[in-house]
Amino acid sequence: MRLGVATLLLWLCTAPLAAAQDLHYPARPQPNQATGQLVIHGALDLVHVRPLLAAFHRRYPGIELTYRNLDTLPLHERFLAAPDEVDVLISSAMPWQYRLANDGHAQPLDAAVAAAWPDWARWRQELFAFTFEPVVMVVRRELIDRFGRPESHADLLTLLQRHGTALAGRVVTYDPSRSGAGYTYAIEESRLSPRYWDLVAALGQAEASLVDTTGEMLAGLAEGRYWLGYNLLGSYAHRVVERDPALEMVIPDDYALVTQRLALIPRRAPHPRSARRFLEYLIGLEGQRVIAEQTALGAIHPALDGPGTADRLRATHGEALRPLALGPGLLATLDDLKRQALLARWRREFSRGGEAGE
Known part of the structure; x- marks a missing residue:
């Protein structure tokens, strides 16, 4: 390795x-x-x-x-x-x-x-x-009132594919090239879901903002700059959502990573x-x-x-x-060649979604 x-x-x-x-x-x-x-x-x-x-x-x-x-x-x-x-x-x-x-x-x-x-x-x-600590979505009331509440990754994919233009700039998630958490979640989701890469493309189509931390996502959601945050750390999101009636936390019902x-x-x-x-x-x-x-x-x-x-x-x-498995598989996330390959595909799919939305 x-x-x-x-x-x-x-x-x-x-x-x-x-x-x-x-x-x-x-x-x-x-x-x-x-x-x-x-x-x-x-x-x-x-x-x-x-x-x-x-x-x-x-x-x-x-x-x-x-x-x-x-x-x-x-x-x-x-x-x-x-x-x-x-x-x-x-x-x-x-x-x-x-x-x-x-x-x-x-x-x-x-x-x-x-x-x-x-x-x-x-x-x-x-x-x-x-x-x-589940990995969650956080959504604002404005999104729920206009488009409904996404309960799963499948719902999120449909939402972004149908309304990516209307949601342009209103979605936020991790940048896996800068965030260790974002990169780890990308690896796990690419293993779990055959539609993961479609979801990455849909995030690109919605011109999702890419940030480094859950804190940045929560700040933008609380301010109303974003209507939907994807893959936030639930333990941190819980405290903010509990105090803000404009926000709701969603644990996806098809699969939810747990760190x-x-x-x-x-x-x-x-x-x-x-x-x-x-x-x-x-x-x-x-x-x-x-x-x-x-x-x-x-x-x-x-x-x-x-x-x-x-x-x-x-x-x-x-x-x-x-839950992320506590075992030798964790070391795969530290392999430089695997990391470079996954990030190259992530950038390609995200850019493809952006081009499709033009």
């Missing part, structure tokens, strides 16, 4: 680089309570991670906790440069997290909760998915005991309940089946949900 610096930069740059944001919880030692230090680096926004960290610190007040919020690229590069400075590594860049574990950078979690974790959500006992945050304990973690406590909490019932009740990330724990859980989503969307 050929891997290059260009792949690293293009796959991981899913958002404009931002200054690191830290959260710090000083130790408050209690009698007969665990003490120590814990350093976590995560590509997970503070609004989502703060409830988890606060609950963990209440459980273990004697552990001094530092969380550094980093974009996926600086998080990965910083770890490779200093693999002994962090105790837990969390990232949504699934192929790179898998590669770190596969290359021997992760240590196993020898605990009952790890052994009982669902097979589809872990690799060995070294890499753990702890969230369940996950992956956590690992580095082999050279400076505080392994604290790291193990945190990871056990993260995939344990207590931490997963916090995810379900206080975030939009989606809890995986099989004992939880209420709102905010994978089981509830499966109950309402069934086999349409397609």
Whole structure:
């Protein structure tokens, strides 16, 4: 497999680089309570991670906790440069997290909760998915009132083919050449759907705007510049849609990709005991309940089946949900030759749609 610096930069740059944001919880030692230090680096926004960290610190007040919020690229590069400075590594860049574990950078979690974790959500006992985040569409009321609400990829394709001219400039999605998330979704959809390339052409026909992040899509949708956003990260979209009556979130009923945050304990973690406590909490019932009740990330724990859980989503969307498989197939997204071939076809089909719409 050929891997290059260009792949690293293009796959991981899913958002404009931002200054690191830290959260710090000083130790408050209690009698007969665990003490120590814990350093976590995560590509997970503070609004989502703060409830988890606060609950963990209440459980273990004697552990001094530092969380550094980093974009996926600086998080990965910083770890490779200093693999002994962090105790837990969390990232949504699934192929790179898998590669770190596969290359021997992760240590196993020898605990009952790890052994009982669902097979589809872990690799060995070294890499753990702890969230369940569908990839969604977001539509404005103006589109629904005029054209109806698309419930599936098939509906979306029909909508764009019939009304591409009327929707010109009103549709937004990822640019797979600049967005790691967009590129990953393109690979998965091209495998899942025989009509995927027709959909790419229809996006071109509608002169869809191509952006780098879910945040950019949500901003344009909230402002009314776009009427339809395609392939947004549902955990981020949920919070915006919940507060804006002009927007609706659609989990497609034919298929919906599901991405996950992956956590690992580095082999050279400076505080392994604290790291193990945190990871056990993260995939344990207590931490997963916090995810379900206080975030939009989606809890995986099989004992939880209420709102905010994978089981509830499966109950309402069934086999349409397609989690990205946690296994060697993830490494295919890091192959330069495959990447170049897919992007060349994506550009060709998108341009073909644009020419057809002229």
